[in-house]
Every structure is written in C-alpha cells, then in structure tokens.
Amino acid sequence: LIGGLFFVNPMRSKNYVTVMDPLQETYGNVMGSLLFIPPLLGELFWFAAILASLGATMRVILDIGGSLTIIVSACTVILYTLLGGLYSVAYTDVIQLWICIPFALVNSATESIYYTATHQSYQDPWIGKIEKQYFGRWLDDFFYLVLGSIPWQTYFQRVLSAASPRQARLISYFSGLGCFSMAIPSVLIGAVAASTDWNQTSYGLPSPLERGESAMILPLVLHYLCPAYISIVGLGAIAAAAMSSADSALLSAGSMFAHNIYRKILRKKATEMEVLWAMRTSMLVFGAGAAGLVFYSSSVYDLWFLSGELVYALLFPQLCCALFIPSTNSYGSAAGFMVGLLLRLLAGEPALNIPPVICYTTCSLVNGTYSQVFPFKTFTMLFTLGTIMAVSYLAVVLFQRNILPRRWDVC
Template identity: 80%
Template sequence: MALNIPGLIALIVFYAITLAIGIWASWKSKKDQQKGKPSEMVIVGGRNMNFFIGLFTATATWVGGAYINGAAETVYLPTRGLMWVQAPIGFTLSLTIGGLFFVNPMRSKNYLTMMDPLQETYGNMIGSLLFIPSLIGDIFWFAAILASLGATMKVILDIRGYLAIIISACTVILYTLLGGLYSVAYTDVIQLIFITLSLWICVPFALLNTATKSIYYTAAQEFYQAPWIGKVQPEHLARWLDDFLYLVLGSIPWQTYFQRVLSATSARQARLISYFSGLGSFAMAIPSVLIGAVAASTDWNQTSYGLPTPEERGESAMILPLVLHYLCPTYISIGGLGAIAAAVMSSADSALLSASSMFAHNIYRKTLRKKATEREVLWVMRASMVMFGTVAAGLAFYSHSVYDLWFLGGELVYALLFPQLCCVLFIPNTNTYGSAAGFFFGLLLRLLAGEPSLNIPPIIQYPGCSLVDGVYVQLFPFKTFTMLLTLGTIVAVSYLAAFLFKRNLLPHRWDVCSVIKENGAVNGPTSCPPCQIEKISEFTSSGAARES
C-alpha cells in the first residue's frame, strides 16, 4: 500500500482551516476579555455564548472519535451487535437528566467549574482530592480519541499512527491555548458539520458495494458472521445494565458538560442546550451504526483486504476506517477520514480545556496560590494544557482498544464524583468527613474489583465473576454498586460525625474540619466561614425555581 497523497493533502487543508478558525476565535475572545475577567472568558466564554454555537459545541463534545469508531466496532463484533451500542441512548438520557436536575443549581450560582460547589461545601483540600479522578478521566478520554485517529490514518493514508497523534495533539493544544472556550466552540461548529456531511456521504457507497449483503437480511440471519442486531444473554443482563447506568449517570459529572451549560446566557438556555445536544448526539451515531452493520454483512474475501476478517485479525477497533477504505471510492474515504479527524478534535479540545480550567481555577488559584492574579492564572492554564496534552498523546501510543480505554476513563468519575456532586447539590448536611470517607472507600472498592484492560486481577470476586480466556470478568453490576456504596458512605459518615460532635460524644477539639459551630450546630468547612449547610438547604429548596 502506497502513501495516499490526495488524502494527505486534503487532511492538511482541513487542519489548516480548523487552526485558522481557532486563531480567529482567539482574536475575538481577546477583544471580549476587556469586558470582564480574562479567566472567566477563557473558561466559560464570559457566560455569553450564542445558543446555536453552544448547541453545536455541546453536541460535538460527545461525538468524538471514540464515539463514532466505538459504535461501528460494537455493531460489527459477532459477540456484541447493535444491542450493545449503549452510548447514543445513554448520552441522550444523560443530557436530559442533566438539563432537568443539574443545570439550574449550577447555573444559578454562577459557578465557573464543576469543582466549585465541591470546594465550597467540603473545602479546598477535599476539592483537590476530587480533582484527581476528573483529571484522569479527561486525559484517558483525550488519549482514546487520539488513538482512534492514529489507527484511522494508518489504514487510509498509510502513515504511521504516532505521526497522526502528534500532529493532532499539537493542533488541538495550539488553538485551545490561544482562545479557550471561544476557539473550542467555533471550531466545533465546522467540525460537527464536517462529521455529518462526510459520514452520510460514505454510507450509500458502503451499503451498495457488491461485496456487501443487504443489512436488512443480515440483521437477523447469519451469513458471514452472527446477525449484527446482536443479543444480550441472560447471564450478561446485569453487566449490560451496569454499563448503561454508567453511561447515563456517569456522563453528568464532567467539566466538559458543565463548561457548555455554564457558558449559556441563562439557565433556560442552558437547559435547552442540554436537551437538544442529547438528541444531536443520538442522531450522529446513526451513520456509524450503519457502517458497523455493513462491515458485519461484508464478504471480506471479495475485497482487497481479503481473509482472515478484521475480527479474526484483531482489527475490530479499526472497522470504520476499514470500511471507508475498502468499500468506498478513494475520494469518498478521504472525506470519511476528515470526519474522524473532526470528531477527534471536537472532543480532544474539550477534554484539554476541561482539565486545564479546573487545575488553574480550583487547584492553583483556590488552593495553592489564593492571591494569584488573572494573568498568572491564564499562564498556569496554558502551561497545564501543554502538560496534559503531552501526557494524553503519550498514553495514546499504548492504546489497544478504543472502546475499553473510553469506558475505563470514566469509571472513577462515575464511582467517585457522581455521588459527591449529588450530595452537595441535593442532600443537605453532608460534610468533609463524609466526603473523604466516601472517596477513599469507593476508590478502594473499585481497585479491588480489578481491571481486565490493565491486567489487574480482582481481589473482590462478585457473584458471577468468571475466568474467560485467562481473564477474570465481573458480570455483577459492580460499577453501579460501588457508586451507590460511595453515596451511602458519604451520607452515613456525614450524619454520624455531626451527631457525635453535636452530642459531645467526641470532643470538639477533634473536629479538625470544623463542621460544628461553637453552639453545637452543624457548620461548613473551614475554608467557607458561612454556614454552608444553610446555604445548601436554601439552595436545594428554591434553586429549581430560580434562573440567572
């Protein structure tokens, strides 16, 4: 296979256009920075984001390279199929739930990041601790989508994957560093349009290829492999539900989501962006599902790819670029490559901005250097973008499965952050002791459950745990179980600590987190002198009716 020169030229043109838009948006943001705080402009766009721009960027955030590649891969796999493609419906429900319950409390308080209410309630030290799973999630997400792009370019352009990863990471870092949310949002618009047009243009050519049977017949009948509709075996139902709940609830506590809704001009507009972006992300999965169905309906021996099949060669993760390359004309596959590159950038820049925003605002300004100037915070944010982007690119070189890495990136966020966020927004009187206990207990449970993709055997073997091809597989819904135990631990320890100190069963001098006032009433953390519990109680009772 020779280097695809036309494809390489087309990709360079696309990258140049994206970078130019990012630079233009950065120029626009610098003009607007004169109207408010520069850091607020970079993180949430001055809370003045146009509705349609906000809708595009919120949708593009979820429609990343791992999303479109993962959907096609799952439909194609004989052991999975359409029944296991949970992300489209999961994300739609997640964004709907976020709009219904989480947008008003966050937007009405004018928070800058998802970590703000956590630090406000539990203090800066615990807030810094809770930043760790969020950082890991963003970096793993960035790495997963970079890896998907590297695999795609290797198939279609015949260039080394590491070159694609390095070039893409450098491009994303550059325009995100220059313009913050403005650059991310405006580049997301062109990227989402390109993804939509390119993938839908590819679908008819793949469906009508002579090597492909009608996907209508292969959905329920076995031709070249098992029917692509798939099925969920009874013994796998609990694991299926666990993964689904993980997608629905675990997709909420991400700064990439709250960055979009917090940038809206009002709480009402933020809710609408959340609802409609859920529908948009669902629609964007349709071409990937069709391409996965085409791959499962193809006699690969009739193509230049030949036998054995991609699944037998262990190349299922690259099934979307393989279909584009072997079942579509060259000029069409080049357009598909552009779609994947656009999808990668649209999510990579969001992950990068998310991690750097929280580090600069919540860790550096609120914890490490409380007297930091705006200029200082901006430079810390830029430096952290370079650092986090470099780490993610390095991890992308060692990624073997797009889908596994994508799931792995959010498990700690689901198990540890979702309960914490629910407690600070909806459950009054939780305190620093409960938060710390829930974090460490939940982390311990998750680590003891093992991780097959990292070859970590489970110490805790839940009911249904079995050895499959030398790897232990947990069929029990342990992710949701861990999340619920974390939530219960936060509430139980918070109320127990308050009870023991209030009843003088423990001396007040042991109350190192100062959750009890001198008169015995429950108090907030030492970093927030006013009574945070009274604030939260008032906030949860009336916040749903308020709009900024």
C-alpha cells in the same frame, strides 16, 4: 436529558465555573484537590484515546506512520485550543460521515444489511441479543453511561457558558437527541462491515473480526468499501470530530486546574491574566503528557474506561450530595472517596489484567479470566453515596453530643 432536568439549575444559580466548584465549596479545598484527580485522569486518557484513534485512521487510509500522525495531531489540537478556546464543529462531522455511508452500503462486496440483521451470512447476524445471565451487566453499563457522563467538565463548560438557564437546559435536551442521532452512522458502518465478504476486497481474509481489528472498523470500511475521494471526506469528518472532542477535553482539564487548583489553593491572590497563563501552561503540559501516553501505553482506551468508571463511582455521588444534600461534610466525602475507590479497584479490571479480589455474585471464570456479571459499578456508586451520607451524619452526632472533643474537628 437528566443533566438538564436536575443539574443545570443548581449549578447556574450559584454561578459556578467548573464542576469542582460545588465540591470545594461543600467539602473544602483539600477534598476538592483529591476529587480533582479522577476527572483529570479521565480527560487525559480521553485525549490520548482520541489521538490513538486518529493515528490509526490516518495509518489505514493515508498509509502514514502512526507516530507522525499522533505528533502532528497533538500539536495541532494544543495550538488550536490555546488560540481558539471552545469552538465545536461536530455538526459538519456527522454530515460528512453520513455522505460516506451510501457508498459503503451499495458496494458489490456488501450484502443487504436488512437481511444480515437476522440471518447469518459472512458472520453471525449483526443484531445481537442480551443473554439473561448478562442482563445485570448491560443494566450496569446503561446507568454508567447515562449517569456517569454527567460529572464531567466537558459537559458543564457548555451549559455554564450558555446565555441563560433556559438555553442551558435546551442545550442539554437537544444534546441527548443529538447523541442518539450521531450514533446511527456508527451502527450502520458496523452493520456494513458485518455484511461484507472481505475476500472480495483488497483487504482479503481473514475478516477484521477474526484478525482482532474490530476497533479499526471505521477506517477499514472507509478505505476498502468507499471510493478514494469519499475516504478523504470521511477522514476529514474523523479529524474534525477528533479536534472537537480533543479541544474540549484539553480545555476542561486546563480550566479545572487553573480555577480550582491554581487560583483557590496555590495562588489565592492571582490575577485574571495569571490564571489565564496558568490554564494555557497546564494545557500544554497535559497535552504533551497525553500524547506521550499514546506512545508508551497500548491500553489508553482501557485506562480511559477505568478512569470513567472512577468518575461514576466516586465523583457522581459526591456531586449529588454537594448539590442536593447540603448536610454532608468533608468526613463523609473522604470516607466515600476511600470506600468507593477501594471497592472499584478490588472488583478488578480484565482489560488491564487486574484480577478481582471481590468476586460478586454470579462472578464466573471465562477462558482463565474472571468476569463480573453483577452490576458492581452501580453498586459501588450507591455504596459510595450511602457512605457519604452515613459518615457525615455520624460525624455531626459525635461532635455535637461531645462524644468526640471539638478540638478534633479539623474540617
């Protein structure tokens, strides 16, 4: 919704092709190349996370080795994207997933989710509550999800390819409603899992929560609480959703590299056909690299979350300044990038065992791990925004008043 209200018109009015175009136009190709890194890492880690999720689902439902499913899935998505470009099948995915839910709800091992929402049965009530001391973290995550999802090429490649600005805005508005409706099946499946006596199923005890398999709850519910033919339908929905998301991520990374790096920096006189082949080659390389990450790293989800936070902290303020504060310049952009990167990394990341160097207020030690309760992601984003504006203004003053010699102005 926010993207449609504030970002669609400025992006379309100047005929931009990628989210990196306004950044390169405002801050130059050098800074544009630097700012290309966070979204590229985000797309690669997202692609790897999708493959890992699909592999885990097939391993549970079809009892197929995870390595084989990852290789087959990666090859299929890469070939599908190279040949087809951007075709989404998300709507049929949701319909297929909705079909599975009634079967899980009426399973004899499952208690009423209305009762377990507020009463303890096989585990605590599945409707939780926000503790007062964690309100700042929840607010931080809220702004991170709302604003941090805007500066991604996967979003802009849809609104920029729409037939008209009005259609682009409508896509954004309806996508917001669609995201809400598409989250309902996930909530219901989680509620069913929390309301199930797993000892009555072939899965047995301890429960998925106690085994640390909560991340695999979707395939577990499909496999153990639904008939076999319904599990296959659900698997089809997951596979189709994976294809839809993965091809968007791959196309996004390839188009940004071909248009913003290859054409604008490496080969400024490249023909359209040459750029197209550069995009196809980069998609092949990025896809193979992301698939390799799944084999050699057990933390692809954590890496994706961290790269997503870097996009929020570094790229979102840069995009806002490039579109709405044209007086900012490369000096401010570089300073904001370095300050934002430093602040985010020094805040630590428990999932990757990175201890915090900066312990913000209300930071606490829980089970030997520091927990940041202060909304440091949003603080980092706002501090980056302020740094870009302040340093840009300072640079203009220093050079215009000849406090620094003009020959030092390299941007």
